[in-house]
Amino acid sequence: MKNIFLTIWLLLAAFAAVAQPGSIRGTVRADGKVVPFASIGLKGTTTGTTADEFGAFGLANIPPGTYRLVVTAVGFQPTERNVAVAAGKPTTVAVALAASSSALGEVVVSGTLGEVLKSESPIAVELYTPRYFQKNPSPCLFENLTMVNGVRPQLNCNVCGTGDIHINGLEGPYTMVLIDGMPIVSSLSTVYGLSGIPSSLVERVEVVKGPASTLYGSEAVGGLINVITKNPAKAPRFSADLFGTSHRDLNLDLATAAKAGPASTLLSTNLYGYNQRRDVNNDGFTDVPTQHRISVFNKWSWQRPEQRVASLAGRYYYEDRFGGQLGWRPEFRGGDSVYGESVYTSRYELLGQYQLPVAGQKLLLSGSFNQHRQNSAYGTTRYNATQRVAFGQLTWAHGPSIRHNLLLGAAFRSTWYDDNTPATGSEQHTQPDLVNLPGVFVQDEFRLTPDATLLAGLRYDYNPRHGNILTPRLNYKWGTVDGSRVLRVGIGNGYRVVNLFTEDHAALTGARQVVVPEALRPERSWNANLNYTRFITTKAGSTLTFDGSVFYTYFTNKISPDYDTDPNQIVYRNLDGYAISRGISLNTDFTFSRPLKLLAGITVMDVFRRERTAEGGALRRVAQLHAPVFSGTYTASYTFTQWGLTLDYTGQVSGPMQLPVQPNDFRPSRSPWFSLQNLQATKRLGPGLELYGGVKNLLDFLPRHALLRPFDPFDKTVNQNNPNGYTFDTSYNFAPLQGRRTFLGVRYSL
Incomplete structure (x- = not known):
């Protein structure tokens, strides 16, 4: 026993x-x-x-x-x-x-609302670090995005310098811009929202090309750009970046990080000033608007048990920009004696995340609020507007088994908008526009085999104007165990509910009645994407990366204003037709055993719409404006280790694109081929200390005839000696109006 x-x-x-x-x-x-x-x-x-x-x-x-x-x-x-x-x-x-300094080889992304390895993500996500953008330093993130293949920051006004961001040829309103995954950069303020983000607070920038509405809701029709800010606990204790150019503009980024018990804080400031009224093309107008801006960002994070998330951040931004005739003074603002476009912008943003203290569960509460005020004068036209956007989201990430990762979420976004145009009432009685958009979504990431993953998602939103909206997506990923080969196939649906009064405000300054004769359908897009990534390591220690995609997007229900049917009305309808964006893109990254690194990207695309000009008529093809058939970016870096010196040669090349022209316009309706090239040398002076300088726009390329009839900006003599009936026009733009210039800067990080 x-x-x-x-x-x-x-x-x-x-x-x-x-x-x-x-x-x-x-x-x-x-x-x-x-x-x-x-x-x-x-x-x-x-x-x-x-x-x-x-x-x-x-x-x-x-x-x-x-x-x-x-x-x-x-x-x-x-x-x-x-x-x-x-x-x-x-x-x-x-x-x-x-x-590794490779933008293609970075690993931690949040394209699925959860941090995963880039090689493990079923969604094709491109990731760029501040080090990549430092190869061609710019005073704002908006300009930095010119270095991203397939992404085009487009200036829409040659006088005031405002613009938007195009992805794969689709216009700016179809690109969603996020900060830490939250939509605080609204349609009224894309260029302003990106202008004052200091590089010292950016951890990385993620780019998703194609619809992402299943997770992010409205506006993510053509793609999204997600700016991930630094974790205060990981940020350098102090950093500074100061540089200026021979055009006499000056940019300063300062940041400091500190710890106080379980809390960490990051304080970052951006100051930019440019006050030169340059007129190289001798048309009597400033080539580049003068700008004075300040941006202050403060982020806090807290250490909590079980590594639960807790962060809170705020940013304030103010800018004063002017473009116009050289003799303009502030007392001329809004008058018709000397033409000027003057824009005062102020905005503040609050955003935060808090993981609920539920044992064994990952419940994350996210929220943001921003207010954007704009006081503008475009010649004699005054435009004053205020927009407030509140956003809240609760997600539950649950892994019921090793093979399943389930994500459930509920979101709510409220957009309040008011301006001084007839769109939101009259001077005596204002009627602000308010849109509340609730939604829920579900996503399951199912590991079919150790090498293959299937991602399925579905979102439901309710909009008071458009009713019920469903947006599904399905993605498949196959990859080798070592991550050297990854194949992704995706089909997704995107949608956008249009705020009628924030996207074409310049046309809403007359005494017109806004008419919506029929129930508007939400703008929709369907996208199919095939992505293949190949990572090769040679015996000599060199690494080669190829990241190629084939994309096709079918776009319907575009909402366009009609100003011609009745001169006393603005009529909004869905477009009778469709639009298509299709093409191929390739990113390559070569890092040799010697201190040489090459990156290059090309995009070949065909973007157009087919619209019916009359009831019962045939559809006609119309090329998309500012969508080049071919575009490319490239970077070559070589490091002289013994001298602590790095040379960076960067540039972009653009093929012909359709441009906005007037009837009988003497200017070409398509732009020429052009290339913008830059050269920079960076000298390491000590731990964390760098001196850099170089030349921008080496070929001194400048577009011609940017303004039409600049001698008569108020159209006072439009009926005199003007047989073609030209009027003053500021929208003809395909390249920056800045020629060759040198720059010098110093960068320090502790």
């Missing part, structure tokens, strides 16, 4: 030892130095953590077995290795990372 009990006891002890979970602990290093705040996870599971400031990490409660440990950090190449976990014993590992 004693032997029987002893045998049972030994069996139970052995079973308990086998069932007892194990753990993994280790340190992440690169070139002998610790890498703080790296991301560590077990591939194919939901187990993960973040290294501390000393590079140390630990994973607990792991069932015995062999796992694939994945370690990633911004600025380093990802690494994977097999780790055997024994029952009841800690497994110690030492992880070594290799440095």
Whole structure:
């Protein structure tokens, strides 16, 4: 009997030892130095953590077995290795990372509203770090995006310099701009929202091309740009970046980070000034508007148990910009003696995230609020507007099994808008426009095999003007275990509910009645996308990356204003027709064993719409404005290690694009081929200290005839010696009105 009990006891002890979970602990290093705040996870599971400031990490409660440990950090190449976990014993590992400046090889993204490896994401996401944009420094993020293949910041006014962002040829209102995943950059203020974001607070910029409305709702029809700000706990204690150009503009970014117990804070400021009224083309107008702006950003984050998220941020932005005739003075504002376009802009933003303290569950509450005020005078036309956007979202990320990652969410966005035009009432009685947009969504990421993942999502929104709106999407990803080959196939639906009074405000200044004769349908798009990524490492230590996509977007229900049917009315209807954006794009990244790095991207596309000009008539093809058939970006970097010197040669090339012209216009309706090229040298002077300088627009390219009839901006003599009936026009634009210029700057980070 004693032997029987002893045998049972030994069996139970052995079973308990086998069932007892194990753990993994280790340190992440690169070139002998610790890498703080790296991301560590077990591939194919939901187990993960973040290294501390000393590079140390630990994973607990792991069932015995062999796992694939994945370690990633911004600025380093990802690494994977097999780790055997024994029952009841800690497994110690030492992880070594290799440095990488590749924008294509970065790893942590949030394209699915959850941080995942770029190679693991079923959605094709392009990621760019501030280091990439520093190869051609610009005073604002809006200009930096010219370095992104397939993304075109487009100036829509040659006088005031305002514009929007095109993705794959689709116009700016179909591009959603997010900050930390929240839509605080509204349609009224895209260019202003991106102008004052200091580079010192940007962790990375994510670009998704194609509809993303299943997760992000309205406006994400053509794609989205998500600006991820730095975590205050990981930000440098102090950083500064000051540079100016030979055109005498000056830009300053300052940031400081500190810790106070469990809280960390990041304070960042951007100052920009340009006060020169240059007129190189001798048309009597400023080539580039004068600008004075200030932006202050403050973000707080808190350490909480179980690494729960808690952050709160705020930003204030003010700008005074002017463009017009050289002799304009502020007392001429709104008058008809000297033409000027003067814009005063002020906005503030609040955004935050808080993970609810529910044991074993990831419930994340996100919210934002912004107010944008604009006081403008376009010649004699005054436009004063205020827009407020409130956004709230609750998501529940749940992994019911190793093979399923489920995401449920509910969102609400409220947009309030008022201006001084007949669109929102009269001077005696204002009628602000208010749109409340609630929605719910569900997404399941299903791992079919260790190499294949299927993502399915569906969103439901209710709009008081458009009714019920459903937006589905389906994505499939296949990839090799080492991440060297990834294939993605996606089909998605995007939609946009139009705020009629924020997108064409210049036309709403007359005494016209706004008429909506029929129930408007939401603008919709269907997109199919095939993406293939190939990552190659040679025996000599060189790395080659190819990231190619084929895309096709079918767009319907475009809402356009009709000013011609009745001169006393503005009639809004859905377009009788459709639009198409189709093409191919390729991003390449070559990092050689020698200190040479090459990046290049090309996009070939065909963007047009077919519209019916008369009831029962045939559809006619109309090319999309400002959508070049061919465009490309390129960067070549070479480092002289012994001298601490880096040379960066960057540029963009653009093929012909359709331009807005007037009847009988003498200006070409299509732009010429052109290239904007830049050269920069960066000298490392010490730890964290760099001196840089170079030349922008090496070829000194300038577009011609940017303004039509600049000698008569108020059209006072339009009926005199004007057989073609030309009127003053500011919209003919395809390249910046800035010639060759030198720049010099200094950058420091502690």
